[in-house]
Amino acid sequence: MSEKKDVRILAYESSCDETSTAVIKNGRDIKSLIVATQIKSHQRFGGVVPEVASRHHIEVISQITKEALSEANCTWKDIDAIAVTYGPGLVGALLIGVSAAKAASMVTGIPLIGVDHIMGHIMAAQLKDEIEYPALALQVSGGHTEIVLLKDPVHFEIIGDTRDDAAGEAYDKIGRVLGVNYPAGKTIDAWAHEGKDTFNFPRAMMEDDDYDFSFSGLKSAFINTCHHADQIHEKLNKYDLAASFQAAVIDVLAHKTIRAIKQYKPKTFIMGGGVAANHGLRDRMSAEIAKLPKQDQPKVILPDIKLCGDNAAMIGAVAYNLYNDGQFADLTLNADPSLELPYAKSMLN
Ligand code: KG4
Ligand code: ZN
16 A cells, blocks of 8 residues: 655745744644744834834745755755745735745745635644544634634634634733733733732623624723723732733633533634633633533643744644645735635524
8 A cells, every 4th residue: 555645835924923934744743933023123113013014024034935944854846835824914914925935836836725824823733633523713813813613624614703802902902001012912911820800800792692702891991990090090900900801801712612612512622823822711721621521521732832823834734734625726826814714604694
């Protein structure tokens, strides 16, 4: 019997403020991963400046392509497909990765695969362990907060979404009020562990019978509390503020996700996205799942912390699944800043 051929994918990610390249073998094995972060350039503006992001991407993308190949001990001849994030994200930023990948594909003749960034965050789990299907994912990042059902490696449906701010966005906005540099999530998470939930911030839509979220009310309650204290010259404890905010975010995320797990009975539970690096959320989700009856407990895959943020390894993982499914792009592939996963049909009625 002939052995299955290894598949090596060179992947690009440039949707926001990290430029990243990676070589992934068989969708699981990271042969190289380069992440060029631009965070320092954006910090003084308190968020990502699209023009600055594009300029940084273009400066480093050729160099980090070479680095990814050489660290993986590969040449173009060893690469079976070139993958790239084509949305969602900042259009100018996406365009740099898409143009680089298309140029490489055109020159080398290596097939091209377009990847959805959100599928990437979810498939970071595949780099850690084997996903058994159906699976359910809590995808929490700076731009998105979604509960996603995975029927198989290439069919995903959103069953819950945020109605306003994404969880990471809320972290960054309240972080700004506390004087924390962008992106604030990691620091707020650390502060939360030093404080207590004393402010009792609102938990929006907890008891609604859908899987949607809303974080803008929590964000406003937080900001109003801080402004009011400022006006009366009262100094609030930043650790308690962080702990109270984080408790409210985690309560809603955990409550709705556990309800979805009870309804859909997935074989695997996955977390993905920048906020999936949150220690409080990781611990809480693992603890809540452990409380379910043994036969209802899905396998839990929490990606490595460094693979929760934007990186090209996760794009290579998705691309391997699309490769096996024969889903290739051609040179008409274009950046799609508002690319969306499909919504579950039942939600469209
Ligand atoms: O997935 P990501 O790198 O970029 C997007 O696709 O949006 O997520 C970035 C977001 C930021 O909002 C950042 O504050 C948040 O992830 N984040 C965290 C933590 N680490 C990063 N939020 C909460 N706790 C953390 N430990
Ligand atoms: Zn992301």
